[in-house]
Amino acid sequence: MATTADQATQSELKIVEDATCTFCGCVCDDITLKVQDNHIVEAKKACILGKAWFLNHDIEDRPSCLIDGQPAELEAGYRRAAEILCQAYYPIVYGLSDSPCEAQRVAVSIGDWVGANIDTTTSVCHGPSGMAFQGVGEVTATLGEVANRGDLIIFWGSNPAESHPRHFTKYSLMPKGLFVPNGRKDRTCVMVDVRKTKSAKAADLFFQIRPRKDFEALWTLRALAKGIPLDAQLVEQETGIELSRWQELMDKMKASKFGVIFFGMGLTMTRGKHCNSEALLALTRDMNAYTRFIAKPNRGHGNVTGADNVVAWRTGYQFGVNHARGYPRFNPGEYTTSDTLARREADAALIVASDPMSNFSQPAREHLASIPYIALDPKDTPTMRGAAVAFTVATYGINTGGTVYRMDDVPIPLRPAFPSPHPSDQAVLEGIERYVLQMRGVGVL
């Protein structure tokens, strides 16, 4: 009888309104999901990436826990994971950006108890922007401000047409806002990139600058903003763009009422790194002497912004934090994961919702393969395959709730569509923390 009832419930069509997509940093929260037989059959309003995220989501038919490749009870997995972390001299916690804040908090807690290095995928995407921020600050706004006021929208080293497909329509170019009632007609769009990406089609002006010359281009604009005379030949030679075109852009920037620069990894992960971000943030700041101008990194992972926030509020620093001395210290380059692995320093790892085995450098991957580590992921990834303890977890935003932060730091709740037989990140991390507390003889009273 129970079986019949279950089947009846399962085949029922369920609609989830205002569901949140965590595929990219846009964190669109207006998706309508149609769910049938524990499967999402329709994801209205989702973009091509969002549709792929929701519609291709299947529950992995694997044990929730593998120890050394063998199926194991969750409880045994928690214990083994805690042993690995507690026995290590230099454990690291890494990833976190595709996990809700509720789980991130537990991961940071574990890192604190075992004296670990805590780092997120920020260190390999917008970490340089975080460092630039520490140097000059940032003038920014939520995406709704862009939608309601932005009349000059610049994209720099960012290709939202492919990376954030609803960026243009939902936030930056198309929306009819309070002070831009005609939407796209009231806005000018400028793209600056080293190649003509798919996004370039959306631009009114396209600036194809020379590769690795972002800093020089930004510095040119900073000089023009202040009316400092420049050598036209040198500018063109360095940036690949005539000085007169830069001047034309600066005139538009000064004439705009509310200018916005969205920047991507084309800026932060090329030559100059945090110096590039710093130049862009300084330019934005300078522009506020003439008009209102803001900047915003186009963040990638669904909750990488949440990871920055959680790590910052618990430790004071947003990534690359070391707890070996019993308190948090920050030093990018020293405590960032690709570096701690490539230098063969870490001797155990807890990898949450990230796949360094697919995208880290060869030396870093080799070292990770040589140390015992724990991995949590909804999917079977190269990182999961090499883990001493691998937890197949429920997918956030599809199977579990929680909170994610959009790229502009706006916190948004998740509305799960259907349950998973696998535990959530939070449940697994809490299980591990329970054993860590026991083994270390610690615990909040």
Next chain:
Amino acid sequence: MTQSLLKIAGGTVYDPANGIDGQVRDLWIRGGRIVEPPSDPAERPTQTIDAAGMVVMPGGVDIHCHIAGPKVNVARKMRPEEKRKAPPVMRTANTHSGTMGSVPSTFATGYKYAGMGYTTAFDAAIPPLAARHAHEEFHDTPCLDKGFYVLMGNNHYLMQAIHDGESEKLRTFIAWLLGAAKGYAPKLVNPGGVEVWKHHASGNVSGLDSIVDHFDVTPRQIVAEVARAANDIGLPHPVHIHCNNLGMPGNWTTTLETMKALEGHRGHITHIQFHSYGGGEGDENTFNSKVAPLAEYVNANENITIDVGQVMFGETTSMTGDGPLGYFLHNVYKGKWFSGDTEMESGCGITPIRYRQKSLVHALQWAIGLEWYLMVDDPWRVVMSTDHPNGGSFLAYPQIIRLLMDRSYRQDVLKTCPAKVRERSQLGDLNREYTLSEIAIITRAGPARILGLTDKGHLGVGADADVTVYTPDENKETMFALPRHVIKGGRVMIEHGEIRSTPQGKTLHVSPAYDEGGVADIRTWFEKYYSIRFNNYAVDASYLDEAEAVP
């Protein structure tokens, strides 16, 4: 016996709300509350704290600080250089590690407040769109009962309702917004001015009667109408006001006009030190104190309460919902600058700041803060604050207590300031010294009353068992910096300077009734302009651990 019974025996109790001024009393605590002594003389306490010779007060209540939410967290990220130099907060068997500097990490914030004898704190400025963030940080801020004020002085819907003269709509919106954010009180920050900043280079309003373009309202209308609506709703702390023109020479008239704009309604003017300056517009050479005329007005008008926003010398971080102020300070001090505008609601400015004793302006700010404590006659209407971290850290409270209780110490510090401070303020002539009872008022009993927290700030039967036990000392800074015992909700948190427990603390919020029929209009507006869905805006109960809806 089902619940443990704690006795604090023989302490010298200062409980001004109940008229107890330094009398030796026993306190009995059960179930997290102060209770009558057991009727059965045979009933023994499960634990006794011998407080003989000690000073016993209710736990401290911070009415205005910045300890959680987006602005605070941005400042944490922005200032690694401070933390590197600050003493580390080490992980122990019972407590998490953390970092200090002017903006401590969450756990460190809770531990340090507890270590100073404070058990309740209110964050002063949360954009409702980020309310969820503040609640999440509260989860990780133990040892305190806490709540926050909801930024609404530049809210588009609110300004439109005021412009249209729709008072019913305004009441519905304020009540709905507080409930949606699970916040505690309406907060006005530079009303109207932040909206002008969002839309104009270096934009701001210049006074109470400046027009906020597009919305065609004035700061005076915003203050008057929100105060009226909030008092009509019957909120425990109707309106918390950061006036226009913060920090500007000559701004005292704006402050006076703001008080008048309350039209007799209850209202709290916050960090008033920053709003009490004479002098020509933008002219630091004529900068002087105008506490006297403002204090006279406060003394004569019982609807007004204030907190000071004391400036202390040293390095700190300025953080404010006042976007144009952030830009102004950045231009003055040339430091790194964060500005963050929140759609339809609010702004934010952050920049490092260093208050120098040798600077005439900074020393005057310090003196003006102290004048406020000393020139308001009724201690129940003036509250201790540094506007943490804006004027200085909350950890400076013990030092401020010493400055208030010890006239000769105050004069000694004044002597180290530029001589002109004496000419441009009256501090040198003020001989008043605070008593322990008055300190208990401005640090706990008063703020609790101003906040409408009937279970806090006193030690009568039924009160929350938040108690601090101090060892008397000639040096009042020493006495108040290191309480001997701190008890929250009946649990001993601090014993002889050591952390014994770290209770989570409850979230204090309001949940006023409103006309459900008015929500459709709010929703229509919301879905037209916000970048998130209406259904994903309100914070649900799952974000609150232990919560108390204060009537």
